[in-house]
Amino acid sequence: DYDVLMQHRLNILKQHGLKLVDIQAVIATMDPLEGALEFLDWLRSVTQVLVVSDTFVQFAGPLMRKLGFPTLLCNSLVVAADGTIDTYAMRQKDGKKRVTRAMQSLNYTVIGVGDSYNDIAMLQTADHGILYRPPENVRRQYPDLPVAIGFGELKGMIQSIIGGDGGQP
Numbered sequence: 001d002y003d004v005l006m007q008h009r010l011n012i013l014k015q016h017g018l019k020l021v022d023i024q025a026v027i028a029t030m031d032p033l034e035g036a037l038e039f040l041d042w043l044r045s046v047t048q049v050l051v052v053s054d055t056f057v058q059f060a061g062p063l064m065r066k067l068g069f070p071t072l073l074c075n076s077l078v079v080a081a082d083g084t085i086d087t088y089a090m091r092q093k094d095g096k097k098r099v100t101r102a103m104q105s106l107n108y109t110v111i112g113v114g115d116s117y118n119d120i121a122m123l124q125t126a127d128h129g130i131l132y133r134p135p136e137n138v139r140r141q142y143p144d145l146p147v148a149i150g151f152g153e154l155k156g157m158i159q160s161i162i163g164g165d166g167g168q169p
Contacts, residue, residue: 002054002118006088019083020058028062039151040067047162048108052099054118056088073099096122111161113154128161130154 013023043049053060053074064072073095078086092098096114100122103110112119112126115134123129123145131139131147132154139147148154 010085010087013085020077020079020085021083023059023085024062027059030063032063032066033151035151037067039155040070042155043158044068044070047158050099050103052096052122054096094121097125100125111158113148130157 013019040049049070051070051072053072055074056077057072057074058077058079060072060074064070073091075091075095076089078089080086096112096119100110100112104125104127109128110126111128111130112122113130113132114120114123115132116138119131120138120142123131123142129145131142131145133149134142134147146157148157
């Protein structure tokens with residue numbers, strides 16, 4: 001239950017007096033996975049890219065900057081004047097699945113890539129769903145979804161879908 005998880009996380013922040021600026025400082029020190037920027041650069045050269053995430057816009061900035069600012073759809077935090085995080089605001093229930101359907105309604109072929117349970121509805125709705133570096137339990141539970149372990153393997157899968165030199169999924 002996402003709400004139970006988030007309320008637990010918010011309570012931990014309050015217990016320790018942590019504010020948004022504290023979390024942002026830690027996030028700013030993080031780097032993307034090795035090869036992620038190169039993969040995204042390649043992907044943007046052959047098709048359109050839309051990142052749909054369960055993260056929050058207030059957390060995403062530093063990482064998106066390091067990834068060349070891909071288009072990102074995500075949720076928001078509700079932050080008090082003193083910088084504490086009061087709560088969160090989901091854009092909508094089942095957002096990843098709904099974005100997938102919306103893009104399909106615009107006649108786009110959707111290649112969904114995700115790594116865990118929160119991505120399954122999107123992956124199953126997409127025209128092509130791929131698990132990327134999933135935990136073993138997710139991999140076992142969804143054996144019908146192809147799995148890529150590295151960016152090279154993921155690139156090969158996408159190339160086979162869009163046809164080598166590109167396309168417009």
